[in-house]
Amino acid sequence: xxxxxxxxxxxxxxxxxxxxxxxxxxxxxxxxxxxxxxxxxxxxxxxxxxxxxxxxxxxxxxxxxxxxxxxxxxxxxxxxxxxxxxxxxxxxxxxxxxxxxxxxxxxxxxxxxxxxxxxxxxxxxxxxxxxxxxxxxxxxxxxxxxxxxxxxxxxxxxxxxxxxxxxxxxxxxxxxxxxxxxxxxxxxxxxxxxxxxxxxxxxxxxxxxxxxxxxxxxxxxxxxxxxxxxxxxxxxxxxxxxxxxxxxxxxxxxxxxxxxxxxxxxxxxxxxxxxxxxxxxxxxxxxxxxxxxxxxxxxxxxxxxxxxxxxxxxxxxxxxxxxxxxxxxxxxxxxxxxxxxxxxxxxxxxxxxxxxxxxxxxxxxxxxxxxxxxxxxxxxxxxxxxxxxxxxxxxxxxxxxxxxxxxxxxxxxxxxxxxxxxxxxxxxxxxxxxxxxxxxxxxxxxxxxxxxxxxxxxxxxxxxxxxxxxxxxxxxxxxxxxxxxxxxxxxxxxxxxxxxxxxxxxxxxxxxxxxxxxxxxxxxxxxxxxxxxxxxxxxxxxxxxxxxxxxxxxxxxxxxxxxxxxxxxxxxxxxxxxx
Amino acid sequence: xxxxxxxxxxxxxxxxxxxxxxxxxxxxxxxxxxxxxxxxxxxxxxxxxxxxxxxxxxxxxxxxxxxxxxxxxxxxxxxxxxxxxxxxxxxxxxxxxxxxxxxxxxxxxxxxxxxxxxxxxxxxxxxxxxxxxxxxxxxxxxxxxxxxxxxxxxxxxxxxxxxxxxxxxxxxxxxxxxxxxxxxxxxxxxxxxxxxxxxxxxxxxxxxxxxxxxxxxxxxxxxxxxxxxxxxxxxxxxxxxxxxxxxxxxxxxxxxxxxxxxxxxxxxxxxxxxxxxxxxxxxxxxxxxxxxxxxx
Numbered sequence: 001x002x003x004x005x006x007x008x009x010x011x012x013x014x015x016x017x018x019x020x021x022x023x024x025x026x027x028x029x030x031x032x033x034x035x036x037x038x039x040x041x042x043x044x045x046x047x048x049x050x051x052x053x054x055x056x057x058x059x060x061x062x063x064x065x066x067x068x069x070x071x072x073x074x075x076x077x078x079x080x081x082x083x084x085x086x087x088x089x090x091x092x093x094x095x096x097x098x099x100x101x102x103x104x105x106x107x108x109x110x111x112x113x114x115x116x117x118x119x120x121x122x123x124x125x126x127x128x129x130x131x132x133x134x135x136x137x138x139x140x141x142x143x144x145x146x147x148x149x150x151x152x153x154x155x156x157x158x159x160x161x162x163x164x165x166x167x168x169x170x171x172x173x174x175x176x177x178x179x180x181x182x183x184x185x186x187x188x189x190x191x192x193x194x195x196x197x198x199x200x201x202x203x204x205x206x207x208x209x210x211x212x213x214x215x216x217x218x219x220x221x222x223x224x225x226x227x228x229x230x231x232x233x234x235x236x237x238x239x240x241x242x243x244x245x246x247x248x249x250x251x252x253x254x255x256x257x258x259x260x261x262x263x264x265x266x267x268x269x270x271x272x273x274x275x276x277x278x279x280x281x282x283x284x285x286x287x288x289x290x291x292x293x294x295x296x297x298x299x300x301x302x303x304x305x306x307x308x309x310x311x312x313x314x315x316x317x318x319x320x321x322x323x324x325x326x327x328x329x330x331x332x333x334x335x336x337x338x339x340x341x342x343x344x345x346x347x348x349x350x351x352x353x354x355x356x357x358x359x360x361x362x363x364x365x366x367x368x369x370x371x372x373x374x375x376x377x378x379x380x381x382x383x384x385x386x387x388x389x390x391x392x393x394x395x396x397x398x399x400x401x402x403x404x405x406x407x408x409x410x411x412x413x414x415x416x417x418x419x420x421x422x423x424x425x426x427x428x429x430x431x432x433x434x435x436x437x438x439x440x441x442x443x444x445x446x447x448x449x450x451x452x453x454x455x456x457x458x459x460x461x462x463x464x465x466x467x468x469x470x471x472x473x474x475x476x477x478x479x480x481x482x483x484x485x486x487x488x489x490x491x492x493x494x495x496x497x498x499x500x501x502x503x504x505x506x507x508x509x510x511x512x513x514x515x516x517x518x519x520x521x522x523x524x525x526x527x528x529x530x531x532x533x534x535x536x537x538x539x540x541x542x543x544x545x546x547x548x549x550x551x552x553x554x555x556x557x558x559x560x561x562x563x564x565x566x567x568x569x570x571x572x573x574x575x576x577x578x579x
Numbered sequence: 580x581x582x583x584x585x586x587x588x589x590x591x592x593x594x595x596x597x598x599x600x601x602x603x604x605x606x607x608x609x610x611x612x613x614x615x616x617x618x619x620x621x622x623x624x625x626x627x628x629x630x631x632x633x634x635x636x637x638x639x640x641x642x643x644x645x646x647x648x649x650x651x652x653x654x655x656x657x658x659x660x661x662x663x664x665x666x667x668x669x670x671x672x673x674x675x676x677x678x679x680x681x682x683x684x685x686x687x688x689x690x691x692x693x694x695x696x697x698x699x700x701x702x703x704x705x706x707x708x709x710x711x712x713x714x715x716x717x718x719x720x721x722x723x724x725x726x727x728x729x730x731x732x733x734x735x736x737x738x739x740x741x742x743x744x745x746x747x748x749x750x751x752x753x754x755x756x757x758x759x760x761x762x763x764x765x766x767x768x769x770x771x772x773x774x775x776x777x778x779x780x781x782x783x784x785x786x787x788x789x790x791x792x793x794x795x796x797x798x799x800x801x802x803x804x805x806x807x808x809x810x811x812x813x814x815x816x817x818x819x820x821x822x823x824x825x826x827x828x829x830x831x832x833x834x835x836x837x838x839x840x841x842x843x844x845x846x847x848x849x850x851x852x853x854x855x856x857x858x859x860x861x862x863x864x865x866x867x868x869x870x871x872x873x874x875x
Contacts, residue, residue, distance in 0.1 A: 008757060008759075010735075010757075011735075011759050079732075082756075082757050083732040083819070084722070084728065084730045084736055084756060084821055084845060085732055087720070087721070087727075087755070087756070088722060088727050088730075089651075089721060089722060089724065089727070090724055090725065092651040092724075093651055093655070110732075114733055115733070118733060162731055165729075165730070165731055165732070166731075169727075169729040169730070170729065170842070173726070173727060173728075174725070175692045175725055177658050177724075434716055434717070434853075435717075436750055436751055436754075438720075439718060440716070440717075441716050441852075441853075442716055
């Protein structure tokens with residue numbers, strides 16, 4: 001099996017989750033609390049894996065509590081919001097919005113109840129604490145129905161809930177346009193009494209249900225409103241919500257009553273995407289651990305250095321080392337021999353830039369390779385880290401014809417895969433992202449494409465300009481924003497984000513130290529354009545109007561920069577984009 | 580010459596719309612002709628509709644405006660059309676050639692609901708043109724009203740897709756429904772062989788989903804019914820099943836029939852706002868495909 005398999009976490013077994021998860025980045029402190037949390041992150045950022053891992057850990061804690069005869073604190077309830085049920089739209093045929101929202105909430109409440117019962121069934125030891133006859137009696141009364149027979153009462157409830165799903169859909173799918181299911185459930189009529197019943201049992205009086213609502217951005221607007229209303233419920237003693245969602249621009253925090261949930265008050269936000277600049281960043285360390293863990297599963301020793309599995313091309317390594325040395329000599333000429341910090345900064349900024357700058361235009365493509373490069377190419381998204389590794393491993397198997405012979409991925413294969421995957425991004429832009437994104441017009445797709453071509457040219461011009469003070473910057477901030485300009489620019493940026501061509505990060509602004517959003521194009525774009533995906537700790541400030549211009553022309557004017565040396569040796573650079 | 584109470588067709592910009600209509604009129608006797616016109620394609624279909632008026636005069640047919648994006652409104656318009664004109668227990672000829680798939684399924688729903696006896700006809704073009712793109716400007720995948728399946732949230736999802744040339748559409752369904760397996764039905768013959776040969780490319784494009792190919796003949800036999808039924812039977816007790824069609828349209832009739840047989844499966848479609856209007860030319864009026872649901 002390819003150790004870098006990167007299918008969704010929900011397709012992994014419990015054992016695989018426990019084995020593959022990197023424990024140092026578990027968010028357990030937040031998930032195992034009684035507060036409501038939102039975990040924001042793009043697809044592939046590890047949201048599902050984090051929730052599922054914590055679910056398993058908490059389930060084991062429950063088992064321990066039962067065996068130690070101590071009270072159970074938490075029951076984790078994992079609710080996947082991406083089921084085909086959320087795509088059902090018959091409610092649109094109903095005359096009233098109220099009926100539509102009632103049916104939507106009914107589906108969600110049933111899904112959560114089923115997930116709650118599944119969570120209990122997954123801990124068979126819990127049956128020891130339950131008086132099944134009494135519970136059956138109470139549930140028959142609550143649900144106004146005789147529970148079907150099954151091995152145990154939990155399975156009976158499960159059968160009842162599944163039957164509810166089927167009956168609701170049969171009724172709603174009946175051919176009459178306005179068919180409506182009357183016997184609907186809500187959070188208050190189903191979930192809360194259900195939780196109360198379990199909390200009345202021995203060892204469960206202080207029980208807290210943790211509802212892990214995964215991919216909540218897929219809920220429809222009525223369901224999202226309902227969920228927000230439950231989050232706004234102030235008493236968190238018996239339940240809380242840990243919501244994972246992609247931070248899409250239209251994620252509404254409105255409740256059904258017309259209010260909105262407030263950060264800090266009703267919930268706490270956790271951003272699961274972290275930017276990174278180097279191997280030693282938190283993300284860089286985690287990425288290395290992920291690769292090592294996967295290699296361990298493939299039979300490599302535990303302490304195996306994953307960098308050895310993805311060696312850098314010898315010629316690339318040699319050439320970059322030479323260029324760094326060149327930069328060091330230049331730095332010493334400028335700053336003298338004693339200021340090692342300035343010299344190191346200069347080498348960091350210009351060493352790799354010199355390599356890219358001095359390459360002959362007739363030279364072959366850069367042999368992009370090495371674990372550090374792969375990590376940078378992932379743009380901080382785990383799935384994007386595993387994908388190239390998966391393809392490289394697959395290609396290596398094709399070349400060697402045997403699994404046993406793979407002790408490393410040849411740099412030439414790494415470079416070829418990186419080239420293919422990078423080309424694919426530009427191919428997507430050439431074909432138009434309207435082909436893959438809903439609600440994107442041909443014109444908007446063209447504007448997205450123009451924008452990225454302009455950014456590529458801008459970053460390349462900067463990289464090749466010996467006077468540019470931040471030549472390897474491949475992130476940007478937007479300045480001189482006005483409502484009018486942003487109303488044109490923002491939809492294009494949003495589409496680029498949906499296509500995972502662009503990521504938004506939050507960082508400290510230069511002026512005043514306040515937080516500001518900055519934009520990082522997917523780094524996998526750059527190898528096809530001969531750029532350095534490793535980047536540097538810097539952002540280019542671009543006026544919003546220039547970006548709008550780029551959307552229409554595919555160009556951002558670049559004026560070579562004037563970098564002069566101050567008497568202290570600091571570089572002074574005119575910020576052309578801020579005028 | 581067969582006698583029908585109604586011919587229901589959909590205005591299109593392809594040659595096949597008018598050629599097919601002429602061929603239908605020549606071959607059969609219709610009491611009334613209903614032409615559905617998609618509001619969003621008014622400009623594209625203007626020329627063909629003027630020619631239609633020259634051919635039939637304004638009294639010769641009834642034009643009904645329907646809507647692509649507001650499909651709930653379209654559903655209600657069709658519901659009203661069938662009930663107002665009492666199109667019930669009648670004989671219908673429905674030309675699906677230029678109907679978007681959602682409209683095929685909507686019209687089939689009302690035709691069946693009102694117990695009509697229906698023949699579905701389909702005209703192939705004389706030739707297809709190799710285009711860089713076929714469709715653009717799409718909406719999120721949608722489940723067909725009343726044929727949206729019966730799903731359980733604790734089951735994984737499989738997709739059964741009849742593929743066409745648009746691999747991006749498949750990608751879009753995968754992105755939305757996150758299935759754990761995709762069954763791709765490719766047309767028998769050259770297209771199927773190409774699909775297998777391109778397996779690696781498709782896998783890369785489709786983000787390494789678990790893909791299984793199956794053969795489908797959308798132009799004859801049971802139009803893919805049996806091959807799709809086999810997959811449904813293998814999965815229906817353990818998975819939510821969503822079925823979608825991007826290939827030749829007769830297979831969408833088989834899908835509708837499968838949904839009648841197995842209401843657990845949901846029919847899904849992707850609304851397309853922009854088509855490449857050069858992709859087909861001419862009309863093969865010699866080999867009309869005529870299908871009754873009972874034949875499947």
